[in-house]
Amino acid sequence: MEIKKPTRRGFLIGGGLVGGGLLLGYAWSGPSRLSLQDKAVAGGEGERLVTTWLKLAPDNVLTVYVPHSDMGQGVITALAMMAAEEMEADWSLVRAEQAPAEQAFANESLSQNFTDGIEIPSILTGINNAAWYGVAKLMHLQVTGGSSSVRWTGQHGMRVAGAAAKDLLIRAAARRWNVDPSQCVARLSHVHHDASGKSATFAELAADAAELSPLSNPVLKSPKDYTIVGKPIPRFDIPPKVDGSAKYGIDVHVPGMLHAAIKFAPVFGAEVVSYNEAEILKRPGVKKLVRLPVGVAVVANNFWRAKEAAAALELKIDTKGNDTRSTASIYAQHDKDIAADDSAKDVEIGDTEAALKGASRLVEATYRVPYLAHACMEPMNCTVWIKADGKAEVWVGAQDALGTRGRIADVAGLSFDDVTLHPMLLGGGFGRRIPVRKGFADFPSEIDFAALIAKEVDAPVKLVYTREDDVQHDAYRPAVTSVFKVALDAEGQPVAWRNRYVTKDDPAEAAHIPYAVANQSIRSVESPTPVPRGPWRSVAHSQHTFFTESFVDELAHEAGKDPFEYRRALLKDQPRHLAVLELAAAKAGWGTPLPKGHARGIAIQEAFKTIVAEVAEVSVSHTGELKVHRVVAAVDCGRMINPNTVEQQVESGIIFGLTAALRGEITIDKGAVVQSNFLDYEMLHMADMPSIEVHVIESGAALGGLGEPATPPIAAAVSNAVFAATGKRIRELPLKKHDLTPLAAKLAQAAE
Amino acid sequence: MSVTIKVNGVSHTLDIELEMPLLWVLRDELGLTGTKFGCGVASCGACTVHVDGEAVRSCMTPVSAVENHDVVTIEGLAEASGARAALAPIQAAWIAEQVPQCGYCQSGMLMAVSVLLKEKPKPTDAEIDEAITNICRCGTYPRVRAAIHSLSNT
Numbered sequence: 001m002e003i004k005k006p007t008r009r010g011f012l013i014g015g016g017l018v019g020g021g022l023l024l025g026y027a028w029s030g031p032s033r034l035s036l037q038d039k040a041v042a043g044g045e046g047e048r049l050v051t052t053w054l055k056l057a058p059d060n061v062l063t064v065y066v067p068h069s070d071m072g073q074g075v076i077t078a079l080a081m082m083a084a085e086e087m088e089a090d091w092s093l094v095r096a097e098q099a100p101a102e103q104a105f106a107n108e109s110l111s112q113n114f115t116d117g118i119e120i121p122s123i124l125t126g127i128n129n130a131a132w133y134g135v136a137k138l139m140h141l142q143v144t145g146g147s148s149s150v151r152w153t154g155q156h157g158m159r160v161a162g163a164a165a166k167d168l169l170i171r172a173a174a175r176r177w178n179v180d181p182s183q184c185v186a187r188l189s190h191v192h193h194d195a196s197g198k199s200a201t202f203a204e205l206a207a208d209a210a211e212l213s214p215l216s217n218p219v220l221k222s223p224k225d226y227t228i229v230g231k232p233i234p235r236f237d238i239p240p241k242v243d244g245s246a247k248y249g250i251d252v253h254v255p256g257m258l259h260a261a262i263k264f265a266p267v268f269g270a271e272v273v274s275y276n277e278a279e280i281l282k283r284p285g286v287k288k289l290v291r292l293p294v295g296v297a298v299v300a301n302n303f304w305r306a307k308e309a310a311a312a313l314e315l316k317i318d319t320k321g322n323d324t325r326s327t328a329s330i331y332a333q334h335d336k337d338i339a340a341d342d343s344a345k346d347v348e349i350g351d352t353e354a355a356l357k358g359a360s361r362l363v364e365a366t367y368r369v370p371y372l373a374h375a376c377m378e379p380m381n382c383t384v385w386i387k388a389d390g391k392a393e394v395w396v397g398a399q400d401a402l403g404t405r406g407r408i409a410d411v412a413g414l415s416f417d418d419v420t421l422h423p424m425l426l427g428g429g430f431g432r433r434i435p436v437r438k439g440f441a442d443f444p445s446e447i448d449f450a451a452l453i454a455k456e457v458d459a460p461v462k463l464v465y466t467r468e469d470d471v472q473h474d475a476y477r478p479a480v481t482s483v484f485k486v487a488l489d490a491e492g493q494p495v496a497w498r499n500r501y502v503t504k505d506d507p508a509e510a511a512h513i514p515y516a517v518a519n520q521s522i523r524s525v526e527s528p529t530p531v532p533r534g535p536w537r538s539v540a541h542s543q544h545t546f547f548t549e550s551f552v553d554e555l556a557h558e559a560g561k562d563p564f565e566y567r568r569a570l571l572k573d574q575p576r577h578l579a580v581l582e583l584a585a586a587k588a589g590w591g592t593p594l595p596k597g598h599a600r601g602i603a604i605q606e607a608f609k610t611i612v613a614e615v616a617e618v619s620v621s622h623t624g625e626l627k628v629h630r631v632v633a634a635v636d637c638g639r640m641i642n643p644n645t646v647e648q649q650v651e652s653g654i655i656f657g658l659t660a661a662l663r664g665e666i667t668i669d670k671g672a673v674v675q676s677n678f679l680d681y682e683m684l685h686m687a688d689m690p691s692i693e694v695h696v697i698e699s700g701a702a703l704g705g706l707g708e709p710a711t712p713p714i715a716a717a718v719s720n721a722v723f724a725a726t727g728k729r730i731r732e733l734p735l736k737k738h739d740l741t742p743l744a745a746k747l748a749q750a751a752e
Numbered sequence: 753m754s755v756t757i758k759v760n761g762v763s764h765t766l767d768i769e770l771e772m773p774l775l776w777v778l779r780d781e782l783g784l785t786g787t788k789f790g791c792g793v794a795s796c797g798a799c800t801v802h803v804d805g806e807a808v809r810s811c812m813t814p815v816s817a818v819e820n821h822d823v824v825t826i827e828g829l830a831e832a833s834g835a836r837a838a839l840a841p842i843q844a845a846w847i848a849e850q851v852p853q854c855g856y857c858q859s860g861m862l863m864a865v866s867v868l869l870k871e872k873p874k875p876t877d878a879e880i881d882e883a884i885t886n887i888c889r890c891g892t893y894p895r896v897r898a899a900i901h902s903l904s905n906t
Contacts, residue, residue, distance in 0.1 A: 072853025072890045234850060241855030242843040244786020244826035248856060251785035259780065284769065303789075304776035305769075377790055377798060377856040377889045427788070427856025428889050467791040644850055648895070652853060655891025678795040678887060687881035689893045 054083060054165050060189050060203040062089050065099035067153060069399050070237050071429035072652075073707045074645030077235045081641055082154040085228040086162030086221055088186035089202070096236050101401035101421035154641065155703050163218035165209075172208035173200055223639065223700075232644035237425075249397040249424040250381045254460040257383070258287060260453050261306040261464065263313040264295040264473050267671040268530040269322040272296060276314045283309045290456045293444060294473070297453050303464055322530050323671040327479070330668060331368060334481035334502045334527050343500060343523035347512055350519030355496035359487030363558050367484070367547040368732045371666040372477035372536055373673075373681060378427020379470050382450035385460035386412055392419045392454070395462075396447070397426035399433040404447055411444075411451040430656070431535035432474065445475065471681050472673040475534025476666055478503055482511070482547040492559020494570075495519060501547070502527040507608070510540035513548055514577050514606060515570035531668060537656055541607045541712035546661070546733065549603035549716035554729060563720060564590050564602050576636050576699055577604060580613045584634035587695050588615035597621070598629065601720030603713040610637040610704030614654065616690070616717040620725045624741030628658065628690040628718055636697040637704040643696070646706055650694045653710030659684045661715035665734050682736075757818055759784065760828030770816035774808075775799045777815045778825060786826035786859045790887070797886030800860035801825050802832070807867040826859035829866065842866050842903060849899040853890035861886045865900055874904040 055063045064080040080096035083089075166186045173191035174181035177198050184193050192199045223229070240246040265272055275296050277289050285305035290297040296313055300306035356362065383395040392414055398404040398421075405421040412419075426433055450463040465473070482501035489495050496519040501511060504524040511522050536542060556566035564585050571577045581604050585591075590600060597619045604613040617630040633650050640646045663682040667674045675681040719730035726740055756765045757774075759782060766781055778784040778801070787810060790798030794809040801810045802824040824832045833840035839847075842862055852858045861884070868875055868883040875883065880900055888896070 072855065074853075234847070237855070238847055238850060238852050241852040241858050242846045242862060243830070243839065244784075244859050246855055247785070248788075250789065251779075253783060253785070302772075302776060302780045304772050304780070375889060377788070377796070377854065377887070379789060426854060428854045430889070464789070467793070648850065648853060651894055652891040655893065656889070659891075677793050678791050679793060683796075683887045683889065684893075685881075685887065686884045686893050686897065689897075692894055 054161055056203050056206045058203050060093055060201045062094050064096045066096055067099040069426055071426040073649055074235050076237055078641045079154045079158045081228050083158040083162035085226055086159045087166045090188040091228055093189050098423050101405050101423055159220055163220050164214040167215050167218045168209040168212050169202055169205045171212050172205045176208060229641050233642055246425055248378050248427045249395060250378055250464060252383045252395040257460040257462055258299050258301060259303040259306045260297045260299045260461050261310040262295050262297045263310040263315060265315055265317040267319045267323045270317045270319045273316040273318050280309050280313055288457060290453045292449055292452055299457055299461060307466060325671045326669050327667045330529050337525045337527040338483050338500045343525045346524055347520050347522040352496045352498050352519040352521035355519040356487050361488040363555055364485045365551055365554060365731055367482045369480055369543045371479045372660055372664045373471050373474040373666050374430045374432035374536060376428030376432055379467055380446040380465040381463060382446050383462040384450045384454035386454045390418060394421045395424055397424045399429045407447050408451045411448045412455055430537040468676045471675055475532045477536030477542060478533040480543040484551050494555055505540035510544040514574050516573055538607055538708040538711040545605040545712035546715040550719050553720040576611055579697055580611045580634045580636050583695055584613035584615050584632055588632035599721050599724035601717045601724055603716035605712045607709040607712050608705035609702060610709040612709045612713055614713040614717040616721045618721040618725055620740045622745040624739055626735060626740055630691045632693045633710060634695045636699050637706055638701040639698050640696060647694045649706040650710040651692050654692055654714050657711035657714035661718050661733055662735050755815055755819055759823045760825060771814045774810035774813045774815050774818055784825050784827055788856055788859055797864055798857050798860040800863040807864045845899045845903050849895050849902060851892050851895040851899050853892055857886060857888045861896060869903060
């Protein structure tokens with residue numbers, strides 16, 4: 001992982017667009033010198049941007065502009081809380097909005113200018129390094145991913161911006177009242193001088209504060225003085241989501257707008273040779289057909305007409321030889337590439353090969369997980385209008401609004417400045433709505449297609465995927481194979497850990513283990529396929545935590561030890577892990593009696609600086625039916641910003657991971673995806689829900705992410721519980737593939 | 753073909769194909785985008801509306817089937833429930849329990865749950881499981897259940 005270490009000073013003074021200093025100077029000195037940001041958001045009479053993300057209106061309402069997308073994770077509210085806390089704002093006067101897709105609001109500027117020695121989340125560096133994402137595009141980054149919003153933008157941006165703004169307002173008040181700033185305090189969106197009884201609203205002081213320079217190192221509040229952070233505050237985004245008024249990308253209506261649907265060539269990498277254009281053009285409402293690299297788009301005056309016409313398209317395709325691929329052939333390729341072991345180093349500690357040779361007891365296993373689609377509830381869509389004057393407008397829900405804007409400009413052959421992007425709500429993201437395909441730089445998405453279609457049409461065009469398009473033309477969570485060979489000593493303790501897996505992915509540490517093993521050799525091999533791949537909630541943790549935490553369970557069984565105690569002993573030098581593991585076990589009643597046929601499994605993983613342990617309680621019926629009854633999660637995320645959303649994100653992460661563990665599977669046959677909709681790419685429903693309990697440890701460690709870390713452990717926790725219940729070790733997901741019928745029941749059935 | 757439908761108490765006469773699903777009539781012809789497209793095969797429930805008080809998945813309901821029937825969408829739920837406030841009690845409960853995450857499925861969820869509560873004001877967990885088969889990818893199910901129970905306890 002790349003680590004940059006500029007100084008904090010660079011943030012406020014030299015930070016330019018993000019830095020408070022420059023911005024304050026420009027923004028508050030008159031309309032002729034309005035900054036980019038002021039142009040974008042401070043349009044109202046008398047409104048002033050205080051620092052990059054903070055705007056005060058004359059009625060003392062503070063608006064916080066959050067440079068991230070809220071996909072339901074509550075980040076708009078959480079980041080506003082962090083800024084308001086440091087600024088001493090009255091929460092009833094605080095509003096929050098997603099920042100415009102302007103460079104001035106790029107969170108990437110933070111990574112350039114201010115880190116204070118903090119590691120940059122790999123979601124940022126990883127995307128920076130993507131092959132096609134050239135240096136010129138770095139400034140276009142506004143990513144929501146890697147569970148980075150709160151721990152990155154919030155911790156190092158919002159808090160500092162809020163504290164700097166408070167300091168400016170206090171100094172402005174002190175100058176006005178001719179008193180020492182140390183005698184003034186900020187409380188509830190006012191500055192007070194208690195000795196004289198004077199007070200002024202933040203808004204009344206804003207113009208004076210404009211003439212001052214911000215501190216480079218404003219003092220941040222001590223957590224013990226928090227009045228907003230740590231409270232279960234209702235989210236800003238919820239009310240419009242209960243009355244139908246919330247506008248997602250798919251809901252955009254632009255006057256004169258047309259609708260587009262695509263008939264895809266089913267095989268990845270195939271090309272369209274010909275199609276029945278004349279016949280389709282005769283259909284009601286159809287305006288135009290546009291040939292795309294992956295299929296043909298139908299443009300019509302209503303989405304249903306476009307969709308029906310696309311369904312009636314008959315494509316002749318050239319599969320380019322890609323129609324021989326199948327899940328079986330891809331797994332065979334994994335096995336071959338792993339056996340060849342032309343591998344890249346991940347972890348090398350000690351001398352693993354020597355330790356394996358001298359070992360008395362070896363444990364070996366091969367694990368696999370399939371491709372997964374994201375299946376966001378809002379089918380993919382993007383609305384683009386390229387006007388006669390060469391300017392473009394875009395409406396889309398994106399996890400990286402700036403990156404999407406840049407991508408549209410590239411594909412449409414326009415300059416970045418000629419593209420205006422209107423960020424819309426996202427009906428789910430989970431990694432799907434980042435316009436980057438690492439390792440598959442040329443793989444285009446709906447963003448590209450919408451731009452290509454709009455170039456051919458003299459009107460705004462809304463492209464919408466059907467659910468079938470979404471399931472069959474995603475950028476998939478990669479299928480991965482992972483092979484373990486571990487040596488145990490006489491006490492059953494692991495002394496050498498050898499792991500080979502296909503395809504290095506983000507984050508780099510996903511395959512690493514927290515356990516004390518003296519010799520470790522963890523290496524990856526590349527095994528490319530034409531199946532597009534992309535980030536999926538928790539990224540590489542989603543595969544590797546299932547592998548490592550299931551395999552550690554195998555080792556415990558091999559050693560004849562309790563799986564919780566076995567992990568505990570191996571984590572004795574990892575106090576945070578140990579505390580989380582022990583809390584989960586205690587709250588779940590680990591070791592206490594269960595109803596007949598029930599069993600527990602445990603797993604733990606650190607992801608995005610948050611440690612999560614989960615205990616799953618399952619039962620397997622005499623017909624082999626698996627039910628997950630209860631999941632107990634213990635979480636150390638350092639500190640909670642909004643307990644309401646912490647609990648919500650942990651529940652959400654568990655259910656997302658559980659859905660994949662029990663049912664999630666995209667299979668490939670003849671070079672194409674077999675599944676097509678929720679009927680065969682199955683989701684969990686209300687009836688499948690276990691009870692979920694969330695217990696949080698506020699260790700005070702550096703803030704960890706929360707959108708993703710609860711997802712990784714659940715597959716292993718459930719699989720380990722299945723082993724405890726049935727003796728059947730699950731080494732391949734999803735669980736629905738496995739016949740869990742107890743042997744005794746099978747024998748009885750056979751005897752009948 | 754001309755078809756007349758009544759949505760949220762207002763009649764609309766439209767010149768459209770009779771087989772066009774109600775979902776797309778609501779969204780693209782009437783601009784009522786609170787009703788969501790999720791799957792197109794009546795599997796996920798994001799497109800749920802009320803037709804004469806019954807929960808109906810509009811993505812597979814031809815518009816001709818609702819001629820002479822009362823259609824209510826999420827935009828009309830508060831008024832149809834007789835609430836004097838801007839929100840129906842169920843919508844207020846959704847805010848109180850902080851149910852939605854991304855929120856995309858919640859229109860359909862609210863429309864389905866409101867019919868369940870009309871038929872069974874105090875549903876058991878098993879009754880909820882059987883009646884509410886809407887899909888939510890964010891996993892709001894525990895809070896949907898809590899919100900339902902909060903309404904049945906009042």
